[in-house]
Amino acid sequence: MTHIAMFSIAAHGHVNPSLEVIRELVARGHRVTYAIPPAFADKVAETGAEVKLWNSTLPSPDDDPEAWGTTLLDNVEPFLNDAIQALPQLIAAYEGDEPDLVLHDISSYPARVLAHRWGVPAVSLSPNLVAWDGYEEEVAEPMWQEPRKTERGRAYYARFQAWLEENGIHQHPDPFAGRPARSLVLIPRALQPNADRVDETVHTFVGACQGDRAAEGDWQRPADAEKVVLVSLGSAFTKQPGFYRQCVEAFAGLPGWHLVLQIGKHVDPAELGRVPDTVEVRSWVPQLAVLKQADLFVTHAGAGGSQEGLATATPMIAVPQAADQFGNADMLQGLGVARHVPAEEATAGTLREAALALVDDPEVGRRLAELRAEMAKEGGTRRAADLIEAELAAARA
16 A cells, blocks of 8 residues: 655644645545644544654644744744754654655655655645745845844754755755745645746646535524625634724624624634624634635635635635735735735725625626636646656656
C-alpha cells in the first residue's frame, strides 16, 4: 500500500483546505498519515488518515491574536523556531515508517527537510496565493528591505541557513520557503494575483476542495428573514468588539434583515450591549451552511472565506485584518463581487451603504454566477487527488 504523509500546523486556515484531499486519497486505498499537533487530531482522524502527533510552540488557535506580535520578524520567527524543535519529533515519529511521497502545507518547513532526507517527492498544498514571476522583486524584497538590515533580521536568516545546511540543503531560505518544486493551489485561479505570470508547470490551480460539512452542524434561515448577512472574521483575528458593534448598528435597523454575527472566543457578547432579536450572536457558526442561505458576507477576506463566498455566489464586504487578506480584498473587489472596506473605515454607515449597493446589483449576481462556474471547472478534490497519484506514478517510473 502506498504511504503518503501530510504535514501541517495547528491552524484552521492551513488544515481545513487539505482535509477533503486527504479523505479522497484514503478512499482511493492509499495509506495516509497526517502529522499534526494534538489540537487538530480529532478533525484529521475523521478523514481516515492515521494521526502522527507532534508538539508545537506556535500560538494556538485559542490564544489571543496579539501573541503573534506586530512586525514581520515577529510573524516569521515563530515558524522557524517551531520547525527546528519539531524536526526531531517528526524524525522519531516516522522512523522505520518513511512515506513514498510528502504532502505539506506551505508553512511546514520540516516536511520539506524530511522529504530531502528521505529522498522522496514533495508536493505543496497551498491554501493561499503563490509566487509569480517577479514576486521577489515586486513584493518580497521591498517587504524585507529594512528587516534585513537589522541585527535581528540577519540573525534570523543566519539561523535559517544554518539549519538547512545541517540537514543537507544548500539553498537560500527564501526559495526554500517560497518556491516549491511542485505545488497544488487550493484556491481558485481567480483569487491569484498576477495569475498570468504564475509558472503552471509548478503550480496547478485545483480550486476549492470542499466536501460534506454536515458534521459541522446545520443552520436554518429564519422564515421571516428577507435578507441574511453573515459577519465572520475567521478564527484568528476575531478580537474586534468595536467592529462587531458597528455591524450590529449597520444591519439591525434594516427592515427584514437578519444578522448572524460570529465573534470568536476572545469577545464577551456582553461587550456588544443589547442586541435585537434579529441579531444572532455566536462564538462559532457552520460557515458554509450559513453562506448557502445568506445574501451578504462580511468577511476578513482570508483565502478560505473568500473562496467560500465565491463558491456560494454570495456578495462580500471585505474588511481585511492581516497578511494576505488585503490582497484578497483587492482581488474580490476587482472581480466585481465585493467592496473592500479598510478596517478603520468600517463604520455602520459605510457597511450599510456597501451592503445595500451589493445585494441589489444584478451585475454582481452575474459575475458571481460566472465565477462559480469557472471554479467548478478547476476540478477541486478529485483533480487534486489525481495529480498526487500522478506524482506517485512518476516517482516510481
